[in-house]
Amino acid sequence: GQQLNQSPQSMFIQEGEDVSMNCTSSSIFNTWLWYKQDPGEGPVLLIALYKAGELTSNGRLTAQFGITRKDSFLNISASIPSDVGIYFCAGQSGGNEKLTFGTGTRLTIIP
């Protein structure tokens, strides 16, 4: 089946630094979604991407849908303590609603 690999698996950064993470797939997706999950909570949708090459921002977050439709990246600028959590990419293909989730990137901010 489809697999989504996220990298890096974890990140340790200082407050104020920029963050970049990406997601790659063995197959093509029609939609890419990025979620953030805090401990004890469900994932919260951050950004949705619907077209190859699309670049979308949400505040300090920017995400892009790769031209090949097999990858996506998420950037966070000027990180703040509330950015701590696990970030998941998710892809959708084939005209149905099912999502395939990436392996996750755990972001930690070092005091």
Added chain:
Amino acid sequence: SAVISQKPSRDICQRGTSLTIQCQVDSQVTMMFWYRQQPGQSLTLIATANQGSEATYESGFVIDKFPISRPNLTFSTLTVSNMSPEDSSIYLCSLAPGQIKDTQYFGPGTRLTVL
């Protein structure tokens, strides 16, 4: 976006028992799903909860173990049957509102521990 609630938020259960998890949405939605998130892992789709008909299960998940009901467009239940410690996970419902293409929103999850 729709407000999604799940009950219970967490539970500790004994091996061999069953637990039913409820998912309630504050508006009618077309698509509802159930996911499992094992400790430290990503989310895996269990099934699509179809309104008025049997759920559609993903490979590796069966109705006898995870019976699902969806009596209307705002409510669904997932039962984890004959539990074992391997069933200890977070179980999440999600919805696709339909108005926004291919977007899904998640409930807060139910954290299940099986002893």
